[in-house]
Amino acid sequence: MSQAARRIEETVPVPKGQTVLAARAASRSFGPVQVLFDVDFELKAGEVHALIGENGAGKSTLMKILSGYLAPTGGHIELDGRRVDFASSDEAEDAGVILIHQEFNLAEQLSVEQNVFLGREIRKGFFLDHKTMRAETQRLLGELETKVSPTAKISEISVSDKQMVEIAKALSRNTRVLIMDEPTAVLTNREAEILFRQIERLKANGTAILYTSHKLDEIARLADHITVLRDGHRVANVDAGTMSEDQMAQAMVGRELSNIFPVKHEVGSAETVLSVRNLTVGSIVRDASFELKRGEVLGFAGLVGSGRTELMEGLIGVRDAEGTVEVGGKPFRLGSVKDARRAGIVYLTEDRKGRGLILTQGMRPNLTLLALDRFGKTMIDGKAEEAALDKAIKDFDVRAPTRSVLVGNLSGGNQQKLLLAKTMLAEPDIVIIDEPTRGIDIGTKQQIYQFIHALAGQGKSVIVISSEMAEIIGLANRVYVMRSGRITGEVQGADVNEDVIVRYAMGLEGRKFDSHE
Amino acid sequence: MSDHAATPAKTTSSSGFKIDFHIWGPVIALVVLVIAGAMMNPNFLSYGNVTNVLARSAFIGIIAVGMTFVITSGGLDLSVGSMAAFIAGVMILIMNALVPSMGVGIGIVLVGMASALVVGLAAGLVNGLLITQARIEAFIVTLGTMGIFRSLITWLADGGTLSLDYTVRELYRPVYYSGLFGVAWPIIVFAVIAIIGEIVMRHTAFGRHCAAIGSNEQVARYSAVHVDRVRLMTYVLLGILVGIATIMYVPRLGSASSSTGVLWELEAIAAVIIGGTMLKGGFGRVWGTVVGVLILSLIDNLLNLTDLVSPYLNGAIQGVIIILAVVLQRQKKAQR
Ligand SMILES: Nc1ncnc2c1ncn2[C@@H]1O[C@H](COP(=O)(O)OP(=O)(O)OP(=O)(O)O)[C@@H](O)[C@H]1O
Ligand SMILES: [Mg+2]
Numbered sequence: 001m002s003q004a005a006r007r008i009e010e011t012v013p014v015p016k017g018q019t020v021l022a023a024r025a026a027s028r029s030f031g032p033v034q035v036l037f038d039v040d041f042e043l044k045a046g047e048v049h050a051l052i053g054e055n056g057a058g059k060s061t062l063m064k065i066l067s068g069y070l071a072p073t074g075g076h077i078e079l080d081g082r083r084v085d086f087a088s089s090d091e092a093e094d095a096g097v098i099l100i101h102q103e104f105n106l107a108e109q110l111s112v113e114q115n116v117f118l119g120r121e122i123r124k125g126f127f128l129d130h131k132t133m134r135a136e137t138q139r140l141l142g143e144l145e146t147k148v149s150p151t152a153k154i155s156e157i158s159v160s161d162k163q164m165v166e167i168a169k170a171l172s173r174n175t176r177v178l179i180m181d182e183p184t185a186v187l188t189n190r191e192a193e194i195l196f197r198q199i200e201r202l203k204a205n206g207t208a209i210l211y212t213s214h215k216l217d218e219i220a221r222l223a224d225h226i227t228v229l230r231d232g233h234r235v236a237n238v239d240a241g242t243m244s245e246d247q248m249a250q251a252m253v254g255r256e257l258s259n260i261f262p263v264k265h266e267v268g269s270a271e272t273v274l275s276v277r278n279l280t281v282g283s284i285v286r287d288a289s290f291e292l293k294r295g296e297v298l299g300f301a302g303l304v305g306s307g308r309t310e311l312m313e314g315l316i317g318v319r320d321a322e323g324t325v326e327v328g329g330k331p332f333r334l335g336s337v338k339d340a341r342r343a344g345i346v347y348l349t350e351d352r353k354g355r356g357l358i359l360t361q362g363m364r365p366n367l368t369l370l371a372l373d374r375f376g377k378t379m380i381d382g383k384a385e386e387a388a389l390d391k392a393i394k395d396f397d398v399r400a401p402t403r404s405v406l407v408g409n410l411s412g413g414n415q416q417k418l419l420l421a422k423t424m425l426a427e428p429d430i431v432i433i434d435e436p437t438r439g440i441d442i443g444t445k446q447q448i449y450q451f452i453h454a455l456a457g458q459g460k461s462v463i464v465i466s467s468e469m470a471e472i473i474g475l476a477n478r479v480y481v482m483r484s485g486r487i488t489g490e491v492q493g494a495d496v497n498e499d500v501i502v503r504y505a506m507g508l509e510g511r512k513f514d515s516h517e
Numbered sequence: 518m519s520d521h522a523a524t525p526a527k528t529t530s531s532s533g534f535k536i537d538f539h540i541w542g543p544v545i546a547l548v549v550l551v552i553a554g555a556m557m558n559p560n561f562l563s564y565g566n567v568t569n570v571l572a573r574s575a576f577i578g579i580i581a582v583g584m585t586f587v588i589t590s591g592g593l594d595l596s597v598g599s600m601a602a603f604i605a606g607v608m609i610l611i612m613n614a615l616v617p618s619m620g621v622g623i624g625i626v627l628v629g630m631a632s633a634l635v636v637g638l639a640a641g642l643v644n645g646l647l648i649t650q651a652r653i654e655a656f657i658v659t660l661g662t663m664g665i666f667r668s669l670i671t672w673l674a675d676g677g678t679l680s681l682d683y684t685v686r687e688l689y690r691p692v693y694y695s696g697l698f699g700v701a702w703p704i705i706v707f708a709v710i711a712i713i714g715e716i717v718m719r720h721t722a723f724g725r726h727c728a729a730i731g732s733n734e735q736v737a738r739y740s741a742v743h744v745d746r747v748r749l750m751t752y753v754l755l756g757i758l759v760g761i762a763t764i765m766y767v768p769r770l771g772s773a774s775s776s777t778g779v780l781w782e783l784e785a786i787a788a789v790i791i792g793g794t795m796l797k798g799g800f801g802r803v804w805g806t807v808v809g810v811l812i813l814s815l816i817d818n819l820l821n822l823t824d825l826v827s828p829y830l831n832g833a834i835q836g837v838i839i840i841l842a843v844v845l846q847r848q849k850k851a852q853r
Contacts, residue, residue: 318738337738337739358733361799365729
């Protein structure tokens with residue numbers, strides 16, 4: 001099978017515009033729940049096809065079906081006009097159909113190079129040809145302008161580097177169809193640009209590309225063709241030129257969307273609830289000092305890797321940190337997540353799959369894990385937990401196929417909502433949210449922004465770390481900008497705009513750095 | 518749309534008739550064993566035989582309950598067999614040494630029991646601290662302490678057997694051989710511990726935290742769970758349970774030697790796995806472990822009662838069952 005597939009590819013280059021891969025009336029059910037309904041779908045050579053839809057609309061499911069990770073429960077897949085039944089993703093890969101997963105599919109304990117060639121190791125006789133593999137990995141990473149070393153262990157590199165490794169892995173194959181499930185969700189703008197250049201290059205070479213993202217500006221820029229899914233149904237299938245961003249959003253959500261960002265509350269001279277002095281976290285964050293007021297939404301901007309996450313992780317006690325912290329005027333001892341929780345501070349991680357949720361458990365234990373002490377002193381009150389789950393599903397609009405679904409089987413956006421619900425169950429006064437809307441659809445984004453706004457309105461204080469400039473600008477009363485582990489600037493009022501923030505983030509303005517940096 | 522029916526091959530079946538082997542497998546196996554046993558030997562279900570089987574399985578059972586917590590939180594303890602032997606030896610030495618000063622009485626037995634609990638707790642603490650504080654793999658730590666405890670008991674017994682003072686033994690005997698309303702003490706203790714264990718696992722924060730740590734330690738840490746403390750607790754709990762098992766075991770033979778408790782660790786781990794707890798952690802159930810223990814000892818008993826298969830093949834049959842149990846667990850996950 002694999003041999004045959006390779007030969008086809010070598011001898012018959014598919015002309016541009018010809019359909020390579022198609023789904024015919026594809027359906028998929030998980031147990032009794034159907035999530036995809038008779039979807040027709042065509043992917044053409046040399047074309048970027050965007051698949052958009054709300055969280056849980058079935059985008060990832062369709063992509064997995066096209067790439068052999070899932071079998072359709074109805075309908076079928078066609079490759080070059082002939083019906084194929086991929087028995088596994090390996091078969092699909094042999095036929096040149098490659099999926100870059102929304103969730104990482106890398107072996108954490110192996111090196112970058114080992115991952116890129118996993119299952120297709122190059123051999124010299126009986127032994128592995130390390131030299132060639134390393135050189136090839138180096139070349140691919142170079143093409144992607146990624147500085148990570150081929151010998152670095154996956155578990156030790158950053159999320160965005162992991163994404164770049166996934167892309168390198170896909171590029172290293174003979175790709176006829178490249179399917180990318182929210183590749184830019186964890187990338188910086190610069191890295192995204194690099195990815196877009198690669199996409200253009202592949203497209204020029206006649207590769208068919210299927211792309212999904214919740215960032216509609218990317219779609220408008222990249223796509224030649226757009227398919228919109230809503231609740232598992234195909235609701236639109238149009239040329240990209242005919243659809244504006246607003247129209248996309250509307251087609252996805254099924255209603256008109258306006259005023260994504262609520263009008264900010266006035267904070268005025270409210271009292272300070274959190275004061276941090278000279279906080280140093282490991283060797284990453286140095287001498288960070290900041291203050292947070294009651295009812296304030298405080299933004300933390302900066303490039304990915306500027307130390308924002310580390311700073312907050314140091315504050316809540318998952319990283320070793322030193323410094324003087326006062327909460328509500330009282331001294332606060334660093335080092336324990338539980339103490340932080342007792343003091344009313346909670347942190348919502350940016351890494352929902354690795355640090356936020358237990359993917360192999362159901363929604364209930366996940367929801368209550370952080371605030372388990374609220375559900376009984378010795379015995380856990382199951383009824384109260386169920387009630388809390390009911391409330392969370394309602395308040396946060398969590399759309400789960402069934403109540404007992406494993407959290408790993410929730411769509412990405414719904415996982416994020418559950419994580420938000422989990423964090424809020426601890427009834428915090430100070431909420432630190434790291435990348436609140438990563439991988440979240442536009443309708444839900446609006447809900448989350450409203451929610452953050454409402455929290456501030458209730459007199460709680462919110463810290464938002466975000467790499468999406470629009471989010472920081474649209475939400476925050478005041479913004480700290482970080483660069484290379486230091487807070488380099490503070491802006492508020494009319495200064496909260498892209499120009500000023502970017503200047504601080506790039507180091508064009510603000511405090512001078514030590515020369516060793 | 519008309520070709521929907523044309524792809525039945527890969528349709529995931531979700532009909533309600535399908536039995537979930539992951540949940541019910543061990544129970545079905547146990548029922549089958551009981552029925553088969555009753556048909557092969559009328560003596561099998563006699564009061565005497567049932568009491569005998571249950572009382573003997575109590576030692577492993579009590580330990581296996583503790584092991585369930587350790588494994589659920591992603592750990593492992595290979596030292597429990599040698600630990601039991603060591604505790605038995607220390608207990609006997611202490612009781613024998615106290616006979617001249619205390620005289621033979623209930624007091625001396627109570628001191629012996631207390632020392633078993635203390636030594637068990639200490640041994641568990643050593644394992645747990647090495648694992649959580651010195652950050653050494655559980656496998657390595659307990660492989661080490663397994664050798665250490667085994668060697669200590671051999672040394673204490675000078676290569677031979679430590680025997681409990683005859684008069685103390687007479688006094689202590691009923692703890693294994695008598696009971697309440699015709700139910701032997703070891704069975705009662707096992708049952709109580711199993712019930713408490715099940716409740717702790719399913720309905721307390723400790724049980725929830727064990728599963729969370731075993732599934733994803735990072736998530737647990739970020740969710741304000743004291744990961745190290747919970748881990749440590751599981752080993753201490755197991756140590757104490759090994760102490761209790763030893764308290765029930767010593768009156769049976771009244772002696773300890775280098776061959777006491779050999780392979781108990783493997784039987785306990787096997788029982789846990791057969792019961793459906795995942796070896797890599799994250800999910801555990803105490804009732805499953807109880808079923809696992811019963812399955813293992815019933816097989817042993819059946820082979821001894823019938824001459825269908827040589828009892829020497831007991832190990833082989835147990836091995837097959839363990840592997841089968843894991844295969845059944847796997848099947849559920851492989852569905853796509
Ligand atoms: N293995 C599974 N078992 C049960 N339900 C599943 C499984 N996989 C996906 N689902 C459900 O199918 C639906 C579609 O999920 P899918 O991941 O395709 O959404 P999506 O469009 O990719 O969403 P997102 O934008 O959040 O990534 C969701 O309701 C999800 O919970
Ligand atoms: Mg998805």
